[in-house]
Every structure is written in C-alpha cells, then in structure tokens.
Amino acid sequence: MALQTEAIAKSGSLSWPGLGPTARALSSRPRAVLAPLAVLIIVLALWQGLAASGAISPLILPSPTAIAGAFAIDGGNLFYHAAYTTMEALSGFVLGNLLGLALAVAFLYSDLSRRTVYPLAMAAQAVPIVAIAPALILWFGNGMAPKVFVTVFLVFFPMLVNALRGLRSADAEVMELLYTLSASPRQELVMVRLPASVPFLFNALKISACACFVAAIVAEWIAADRGLGHLIVLYGSQYRMPQVWAAVLIGTVVSMAVYGLVVLAEARLAPWLTRQRPISD
8 A cells, every 4th residue: 555655645646547548538628629710710810910001802702791791691591592502501411421331332233233334334424423413403403403413423432442342342251151141232231241241331421411512512503492502602792702711611611511510420430440549748
C-alpha cells in the first residue's frame, strides 16, 4: 500500500486501469473542437478585413457580414429552395446506392451479367451527364425527375465499384467452410459477404453524401424553377453575390450534415472500423 501511495505521489495523478484513456479522450474533445473553431474565426476575420479594405471586389467575394445580411433578407427563400434541392439529392442518394448495391450482388453471382453489363456500366461512367441534361429535361420534363436521374447516375458508380470489391473480399477460408456446410448463396451473402463489404459500402456512402448535392445543384443549373442551383444562376445574373454565396453556404452545410450522418451511422453500426487517434499528453 505504501509503495502504491508513493507511486501515485510521484506521478502526480491517478491512473486507474481502463479509465485513463477514456478520461483523456474526453478531455481532448474540447481541444478538437476549439482548434478548428479558432482557425475559422481567424479566417473570417481576415476575410472581413480584406473585404472592408477594398482589396477584394464585392462582386468577386462579398464579406461575411454581407453574406449574413443576405440570410436576413432572403433567408426564407433560400431555405425553401434548399429544401427542394435536399429532396432531390437525398432521393438520388438512396436510389443510386440501392441500385449500385443490387447490381453488385447480381454481378457477383452471375458471370454472364458481369462479363456483358459491367463493362458497359463502367463505360457509361465516362458519359458527360451534364451535356445530356437538356435531353433528360425533354424526356422527363422540367420537374424533379431529371435532377434525381442525374444524381442517381453520379452516385451509382462509386457504390457499384466499392460494393463489388467488398463482396469479393470475403475470407476464402470462411467461404470454404460455408461451402462444406452446404450453405446457400443467400446465407453466404448475409452471413459473410455483406459483413465483409461494410468498410467498402461506407466508403461509397461517404463519397456519394457530398456528390449527390453537387449533382443536384449542377442539374438545376441547366433548367429549373426551384432549387439552390436555380437561385445561384438567378442571383448571379442579378449580380447579387452575397445571395449567391449564401446559397453556396447552405448547400455546403447540408452536404456536410449528410456526410456527418453517414459517419455517425458508421460509428454506430460498425464501431470496429473507427480508429482511435493517439492522444498526446
């Protein structure tokens, strides 16, 4: 007991097994938040100073206060159109990822489809979808359908490639064991292949979480009467640059929010994938 007390006195702190790393991790969270926040405040201050000094034209980069004023003036309109773009992006996000995963499963169990359809699917990735967006508008009209189609098209390929790689990454010995136990293809898929593909699936979801909003906004540039892309074109033609940057900021924040939800789902559903960062003393 005396030796333990002396060791504690020398260390200057308690170090209970199992609690030390957790306590240190909790103490590091404020630093992890405050450091980026401090950098953001410095960047905004420099940005405001340059804009106020006239070094940067307000037609190129309006000041943060001007952008905040745009929210005060046109906030209701901005958020209305942001909700429309969010519906398009999330619809394409869900449909594109489901379609990519379904085709990956089909290619895995069908050699004929993999040899015939998969090369065509990869070749279609090179199609400049923005260039054929006017044709999509002629086919589907000027509503939400062509924007969702563009979003599905861009989201589909990352999921297809990553899901197929993930399904093929199942451990060979485990697959051999299931074969000896006469497991069905469905049992192989549910018990081994899908769990093995989880890291690849979340990688595809993280990529498409941001890509779906980019695709929806770009599709709205071509022809739309609602959405953030429509507002960006409209405000740009009127030289209302604070409103343009406000629309860009809303799209960025919503896209980051969807990305954060994917990361949170990964931490909840696959905690073994999250790597604990080393905590410095």
